[in-house]
Amino acid sequence: MAALNDNFSKAELRIPAGFDISCYVNSSAIPADQIRAAVEHELNTTQFIDIHTHLFQPSLGSMGLWGIDELITYHYLEAELFRFNPITPVEYFSLTKRQKADLIWKTLFIENAPISEATRGVVAVLNAFGLPTSGALTEARAFFESRTLETHIKEVFRLAGISEVVMTNDPLDPDEAPMWEKGAAGDPQFHPVLRLDRILNKWAQHWEVLRSQGYDVQEDGGGKTMAEVRRFLGYWSNLMKPVYMAVSLPDTFAYPEDSLRVKFLTQCVLPICRERAIPLSVMIGVRYLVNPALKLAGDGVGKSDLRALERLLLDFPENRFFTSLLSRENQHELTTYARKFANLMPFGCWWFLNNPSVVEEMTRIRLEMLGTSFIPQHSDARVLEQVIYKWRNTRRTMAPILANTYQLMSEDGRPVTREDIRHDINRLFRENFDTFTRRTV
Numbered sequence: 001m002a003a004l005n006d007n008f009s010k011a012e013l014r015i016p017a018g019f020d021i022s023c024y025v026n027s028s029a030i031p032a033d034q035i036r037a038a039v040e041h042e043l044n045t046t047q048f049i050d051i052h053t054h055l056f057q058p059s060l061g062s063m064g065l066w067g068i069d070e071l072i073t074y075h076y077l078e079a080e081l082f083r084f085n086p087i088t089p090v091e092y093f094s095l096t097k098r099q100k101a102d103l104i105w106k107t108l109f110i111e112n113a114p115i116s117e118a119t120r121g122v123v124a125v126l127n128a129f130g131l132p133t134s135g136a137l138t139e140a141r142a143f144f145e146s147r148t149l150e151t152h153i154k155e156v157f158r159l160a161g162i163s164e165v166v167m168t169n170d171p172l173d174p175d176e177a178p179m180w181e182k183g184a185a186g187d188p189q190f191h192p193v194l195r196l197d198r199i200l201n202k203w204a205q206h207w208e209v210l211r212s213q214g215y216d217v218q219e220d221g222g223g224k225t226m227a228e229v230r231r232f233l234g235y236w237s238n239l240m241k242p243v244y245m246a247v248s249l250p251d252t253f254a255y256p257e258d259s260l261r262v263k264f265l266t267q268c269v270l271p272i273c274r275e276r277a278i279p280l281s282v283m284i285g286v287r288y289l290v291n292p293a294l295k296l297a298g299d300g301v302g303k304s305d306l307r308a309l310e311r312l313l314l315d316f317p318e319n320r321f322f323t324s325l326l327s328r329e330n331q332h333e334l335t336t337y338a339r340k341f342a343n344l345m346p347f348g349c350w351w352f353l354n355n356p357s358v359v360e361e362m363t364r365i366r367l368e369m370l371g372t373s374f375i376p377q378h379s380d381a382r383v384l385e386q387v388i389y390k391w392r393n394t395r396r397t398m399a400p401i402l403a404n405t406y407q408l409m410s411e412d413g414r415p416v417t418r419e420d421i422r423h424d425i426n427r428l429f430r431e432n433f434d435t436f437t438r439r440t441v
């Protein structure tokens, strides 16, 4: 019998009782009517690597969010609250966390059926832990309060079918940075990423912070600024040992351009990435705070001119770029660029794109144009338990897409084997990340 992952029961793997899995254990062709089950089996038994989240290793203390009130006050749900409840953002943000959660729960889960992607996610998490999905939150709150973080993380990862997550670590976050400097212990389940938004997007508000730390930088980027920012990034790379560096960029991102952002990018970030042999992740297409009153929920999306990315890929062939774009309209173009530039790794269906209809479209385009040479999804989880529903949804959306792909291949004359499916899923959800980051595994 195939070596089923011990972490999954047969029921969890959705293998019907009496189902013949012998075609999975040798390299014989899988019959057409069993391709879908074979794909589901491999998706369910492969432990994915979650390549971009906002989760934190336990040694970073209260940075890491988890539990029912955090799940319900996720900013994706805050944005939905204002569509259904007349409360103003000012009134809402003056509430305590628990009051906010109660209001969102009442509005989006009790007075209305939770049919949106983000609301269904909370339901799926409650369901995964056997908690009530309607009515009062009392039992859910008591359950999460009774958990100890380390064992809870293990259980959450097991339910999500992931082995590791990649964090987002900001060296200019006044809460986070001191913990790294005090020597926060590393964790094999959480990989650091050096996030650059405050340097590349908000230099005017942060140059003095660097200066106060002893870096000889100037607001206009003159003098020793470039060398000093390189020194800053080198210091933080030594401290965090990031698997890559990352930045989110506006839809208006331009390159080449006579701007401080582009100077920092080309004279500081890309050289350090080359020196350390790590990729840079560029996430392009955010329209920051289109509605500032909504705070974290206030960002929007804009279509980008990808000639900027094209020039970066062309000018820096020795750098590797993970890329995720926020606009649906940019996705086909990005996939085409990946066919031109091997130093580009498209990843994920980011933020407003992480809905089954769009994920399906994007994934089909990518598979048809790139085979398995991309990374289909990341969770972007901000609250620990979100990985359970986000990865469940990914598996659910992927299964028919991949099954259809193999079906077409078989119809065209190349039978599909269990090894093909296992190899491809492993490549999509693990190996492409390991290879692109040149991680030794």
Ligand code: RAT
Pocket: 054, 248, 283, 296, 351, 380, 382
């Ligand atoms: O998806 C999100 O939660 C956004 O708010 C952003 O954090 C985005 O994912 C990012 O990394 O900038």
Ligand code: ZN
Pocket: 052, 053, 054, 380
């Ligand atoms: Zn993110």
